[in-house]
Amino acid sequence: MLHFVCNNMISYNSWLLSSQKTEIQFSCILYLDLASKKMKRLFLLIATALFLTSCANKSMTRYETLEPALKKHGYSGAIQEIKKNKDDLYGSNTEFLYYLDLGILQHYDRDFDASIQNLDKATKIYEDLHARSVTNEAAAVLTNDNVRPYRARPFELLMLYQFQIMNYLAKGDIDGAEVEVRRSQIAMTELYQKDNKKVNDNGFLRYLGAMVYELDGKEDDAAIDYYKTVQAYDESKHPLPKEVWGFVCDRLVAADREDDLKAFKHDPVIFKRAAETREQNQEIIVVGYGGHSPILGELYMQGTYVNGGALNLSYKDPQTGRLSSFTMIAPMMPDASNGTTFHIGFSLPQKKTLKNHVGGFMVNVDGHSERMESMLDTDLELTQNLDDDWSSTIGRTALRVAIRTYAAQKAKQAMKTDNVLLNLVTSIGTDVAQSQLEQADLRVGLFYPENIYMMRVPVSAGKHKVNVAAVGKNGGNTQSFDFGTLDVKPGQRMFLFVPAIY
Numbered sequence: 001m002l003h004f005v006c007n008n009m010i011s012y013n014s015w016l017l018s019s020q021k022t023e024i025q026f027s028c029i030l031y032l033d034l035a036s037k038k039m040k041r042l043f044l045l046i047a048t049a050l051f052l053t054s055c056a057n058k059s060m061t062r063y064e065t066l067e068p069a070l071k072k073h074g075y076s077g078a079i080q081e082i083k084k085n086k087d088d089l090y091g092s093n094t095e096f097l098y099y100l101d102l103g104i105l106q107h108y109d110r111d112f113d114a115s116i117q118n119l120d121k122a123t124k125i126y127e128d129l130h131a132r133s134v135t136n137e138a139a140a141v142l143t144n145d146n147v148r149p150y151r152a153r154p155f156e157l158l159m160l161y162q163f164q165i166m167n168y169l170a171k172g173d174i175d176g177a178e179v180e181v182r183r184s185q186i187a188m189t190e191l192y193q194k195d196n197k198k199v200n201d202n203g204f205l206r207y208l209g210a211m212v213y214e215l216d217g218k219e220d221d222a223a224i225d226y227y228k229t230v231q232a233y234d235e236s237k238h239p240l241p242k243e244v245w246g247f248v249c250d251r252l253v254a255a256d257r258e259d260d261l262k263a264f265k266h267d268p269v270i271f272k273r274a275a276e277t278r279e280q281n282q283e284i285i286v287v288g289y290g291g292h293s294p295i296l297g298e299l300y301m302q303g304t305y306v307n308g309g310a311l312n313l314s315y316k317d318p319q320t321g322r323l324s325s326f327t328m329i330a331p332m333m334p335d336a337s338n339g340t341t342f343h344i345g346f347s348l349p350q351k352k353t354l355k356n357h358v359g360g361f362m363v364n365v366d367g368h369s370e371r372m373e374s375m376l377d378t379d380l381e382l383t384q385n386l387d388d389d390w391s392s393t394i395g396r397t398a399l400r401v402a403i404r405t406y407a408a409q410k411a412k413q414a415m416k417t418d419n420v421l422l423n424l425v426t427s428i429g430t431d432v433a434q435s436q437l438e439q440a441d442l443r444v445g446l447f448y449p450e451n452i453y454m455m456r457v458p459v460s461a462g463k464h465k466v467n468v469a470a471v472g473k474n475g476g477n478t479q480s481f482d483f484g485t486l487d488v489k490p491g492q493r494m495f496l497f498v499p500a501i502y
Helices: 002-019 021-027 029-035 038-056 059-084 092-108 112-131 138-142 154-171 174-194 203-215 219-235 242-254 258-263 272-280 378-414 420-437
Strands: 283-292 295-306 310-316 323-329 341-352 358-365 368-371 373-377 449-458 462-472 477-488 493-500
Touching: 059 092, 059 295, 092 112, 092 154, 092 493, 112 154, 154 174, 154 203, 154 378, 154 493, 174 203, 203 219, 203 242, 203 373, 219 242, 219 258, 242 258, 242 272, 242 373, 242 449, 272 449, 283 358, 283 462, 341 378, 358 449, 358 477, 358 493, 373 378, 378 449, 462 493, 477 493
Parallel strands: 283 493
Antiparallel strands: 283 449, 295 310, 295 341, 310 323, 358 368, 358 462, 373 449, 462 477
16 A cells, blocks of 8 residues: 555656646745745744644644543543643644544533533534635645644534434433434535535434434434435445344334335344334433544655655554655656655554454343444544545645655755755755654544444333443453433433443
């Protein structure tokens, strides 16, 4: 894959430099201006690069700072750490993630009101950023994507709505949950309009919507969302959960829409628990958050490019930390003689998987135990997002590398003197400034669960003993959640949330 990336970037750079020379030279004005007064301007260039880097990219330290607080002090400790270090860890360009991370942690901590408020702020930031046209990308072209306001990945926006819906369900506020369901449906429609070649639907979100409509007595709307639930799962890489399919079959048959089941590749089933929840009209719904989702690491490559000779690259794998290097044949660059050297460096985001000890959940109601199914896999969501954005990420990165490499060479030429030592310092300083500006956009929510599980358990009205155990991937229980004896009222759907992400 690395050879494929480099080949594409080199050919892309050569094309840009040969066919769009005028445009690139214009984009290099900042560099050339800095070069006009030689060393004084060189130091300004280096200082500016370091300043922009420190201001723009806080992703490299955010997880390392917050993860220890989460493990040592739990969700409340991580919340306090985020609030205390807001400016240092997030900054103005990453406000969306600040409120998103806070809101998700507060949901785990059962502070549903605070979670609703912060997730609502994140939603408004997203809407404000997309409501206005973004026309000036010059800073991102010359530096990196981190200088742009973070606008959220499509799956993050949909996950935000999932947590918001569940916040309202935890409070028993069906009207509030329904408002969020309708907002999420508008968001999914808009995401499809922006790029209908990408799947920006979400089976679990559709399933939640169907449940909310059902709770509000809107059977037709519920039936539509149950139908769309199966469509969304079948379009995604996540397999359709057996429980979901069982409820869809039961509800569509009950709504006299049995023919709709013929549109799917799955064989209709009779699901006992689904029929019992409909007949008894009470259920305990358990939602489990298992393991910590992957985050983003940086694949950074750097090396020396010899015009008409070779390109030697060294890189560090973001997952293993192992250093590697390789050499490739380098194409000719315009306006450069053989033997001319260029320093290049480029960064790409890559998924970084974290240790996850949770392999599922066992739900025990009145002595009867069953294992929950995964409804959503964040690893799959992030992987799909990176795949969808791969071409545009490569294109933007190649453009930046081409412009900065070309500009750096022009700056070196402009600052060249008769002093060999001074020229060496100038060259190294320019390369340092160039390298410091190149950073991948590693921004992503830090506290998603790796998997979201759910089970709907039919119960009679009255008291029931409930215990949920987080099951380790290698067997045994890693955490136990004893809810004691719960009193379920007639017609009640009781939601229980079980976070085990660390």
